[in-house]
Amino acid sequence: xxxxxxxxxxxxxxxxxxxxxxxxxxxxxxxxxxxxxxxxxxxxxxxxxxxxxxxxxxxxxxxxxxxxxxxxxxxxxxxxxxxxxxxxxxxxxxxxxxxxxxxxxxxxxxxxxxxxxxxxxxxxxxxxxxxxxxxxxxxxxxxxxxxxxxxxxxxxxxxxxxxxxxxxxxxxxxxxxxxxxxxxxxxxxxxxxxxxxxxxxxxxxxxxxxxxxxxxxxxxxxxxxxxxxxxxxxxxxxxxxxxxxxxxxxxxxxxxxxxxxxxxxxxxxxxxxxxxxxxxxxxxxxxxxxxxxxxxxxxxxxxxxxxxxxxxxxxxxxxxxxxxxxxxxxxxxxxxxxxxxxxxxxxxxxxxxxxxxxxxxxxxxxxxxxxxxxxxxxxxxxxxxxxxxxxxxxxxxxxxxxxxxxxxxxx
Numbered sequence: 001x002x003x004x005x006x007x008x009x010x011x012x013x014x015x016x017x018x019x020x021x022x023x024x025x026x027x028x029x030x031x032x033x034x035x036x037x038x039x040x041x042x043x044x045x046x047x048x049x050x051x052x053x054x055x056x057x058x059x060x061x062x063x064x065x066x067x068x069x070x071x072x073x074x075x076x077x078x079x080x081x082x083x084x085x086x087x088x089x090x091x092x093x094x095x096x097x098x099x100x101x102x103x104x105x106x107x108x109x110x111x112x113x114x115x116x117x118x119x120x121x122x123x124x125x126x127x128x129x130x131x132x133x134x135x136x137x138x139x140x141x142x143x144x145x146x147x148x149x150x151x152x153x154x155x156x157x158x159x160x161x162x163x164x165x166x167x168x169x170x171x172x173x174x175x176x177x178x179x180x181x182x183x184x185x186x187x188x189x190x191x192x193x194x195x196x197x198x199x200x201x202x203x204x205x206x207x208x209x210x211x212x213x214x215x216x217x218x219x220x221x222x223x224x225x226x227x228x229x230x231x232x233x234x235x236x237x238x239x240x241x242x243x244x245x246x247x248x249x250x251x252x253x254x255x256x257x258x259x260x261x262x263x264x265x266x267x268x269x270x271x272x273x274x275x276x277x278x279x280x281x282x283x284x285x286x287x288x289x290x291x292x293x294x295x296x297x298x299x300x301x302x303x304x305x306x307x308x309x310x311x312x313x314x315x316x317x318x319x320x321x322x323x324x325x326x327x328x329x330x331x332x333x334x335x336x337x338x339x340x341x342x343x344x345x346x347x348x349x350x351x352x353x354x355x356x357x358x359x360x361x362x363x364x365x366x367x368x369x370x371x372x373x374x375x376x377x378x379x380x381x382x383x384x385x386x387x388x389x390x391x392x393x394x395x396x397x398x399x400x401x402x403x404x405x406x407x408x409x410x411x
Contacts, residue, residue, distance in 0.1 A: 016095025112173025233335025303329025
C-alpha cells in the first residue's frame with residue numbers, strides 16, 4: 001500500500017457496526033439493550049469458579065459462531081477470534097456491502113485486544129498440568145496466536161489487498177485500532193477499514209483482578225458511592241469505516257463521522273491511572289478533532305466501577321471541562337470487555353448519535369461526591385447530539401480518547 005501525499009485529508013465515516021455482547025448481538029439488539037438499560041450479569045460458567053468468594057461476569061450465552069462464520073471451520077478459531085470474525089461480517093453486512101465489493105478495495109483490518117486467546121491458553125495450561133505436554137490438543141494450540149483476531153477476518157472475508165494488525169494495548173486497544181483505521185483512510189492509504197476490538201472471558205484475567213480486590217461481588221456500579229469494582233465481560237465490536245466520498249457515492253447510511261482521537265502513555269504505574277495524563281490525552285483528542293470542551297454533548301467514560309479509576313477519570317474530566325457534560329459507563333451493563341471495551345463504547349456512541357439518546361449508567365443509587373458527574377442514572381435520556389467523546393484507559397498508562405460527530409450536524 002502507498003500513502004497519497006498529494007490529496008486533501010479525507011473525511012472518515014462509520015457506515016457499518018458489528019457487535020457481539022452480553023446485552024445483544026448485532027446493532028439492533030445492542031441498541032435495544034442500551035436504550036432499556038439491559039444487564040448482562042450472570043454467574044461465570046466459562047471456567048470452574050470453585051474457591052472464589054464471588055464469580056459473576058458478563059458472559060455471552062447465546063452465541064453460535066456457525067450462524068456468522070461461513071468460510072472457516074469455527075473450531076479452528078478461539079472464542080475471541082470467533083467473536084471478532086462474526087462482528088466483522090456483521091459490520092460489512094450492516095454497511096450494505098457484499099464481501100465481493102470489499103475485496104475490490106484496499107483495506108485495513110485492525111483489532112485491539114487485552115487477552116488474545118487466553119481462554120485457550122488457560123485450557124492448555126490445565127491440560128499440561130493434568131497430563132503433561134503429550135496431553136495437549138494441537139488444534140487448540142494452533143489457534144492461540146493473538147494475530148488470529150485480525151488475520152481470521154481476512155480469511156473469512158477472503159480479502160486480498162489488505163493489511164491485518166492486532167493491537168495489544170489492553171483496555172484502550174479498541175480505540176487504538178479505530179484510530180489506526182481512521183488514519184489509514186484519512187491519508188488515502190486504504191479505502192476501507194474494519195477496526196475494533198475483541199476478547200473472551202478467561203480465568204487468567206478474572207483471577208488477576210480478583211487478587212487485586214477489584215472484582216465486584218454482584219454488579220458493576222460506575223461512579224456510585226457504593227461501587228465495589230469491575231465485572232469481567234466478553235465480546236467484540238468492529239466498525240466498518242470508509243471515506244465520506246465513498247459512502248455518499250454508494251448511498252450508504254452514515255452512523256457517525258470520526259472527527260479525531262488522542263493517544264498518550266505516561267508509564268507511571270502498572271495499574272493505577274494518572275489524572276493529569278488522561279486530561280492531557282483528552283486535550284490532544286480535542287485538538288486533533290477540532291473541537292472544544294463545550295462542544296462535547298456526552299462522554300462515554302472508561303468507567304470501570306473501581307475506586308481508583310472513577311475518581312481519577314472524573315478528576316481528569318473536571319480538569320478539562322468547566323462544566324462536564326453527562327458522563328456514562330456502559331460497563332455497568334455489559335461488564336469490562338477488555339480489548340473490546342472502547343470499540344463497543346464507540347459503537348454505542350455511534351448509535352447514540354444516530355438515534356438521539358444518551359445510554360444510562362445502570363445499578364446507580366447515589367453518585368460519589370468525589371466524582372461529581374451526571375451519570376445519567378439507570379434510564380436512557382433523549383438528547384440531540386452533535387459531538388461525543390469516548391474515553392479508554394489501560395494498564396501501564398495507555399490512554400486513548402476518540403471523538404465522534406453527527407454527520408447530519410456537520411452538513
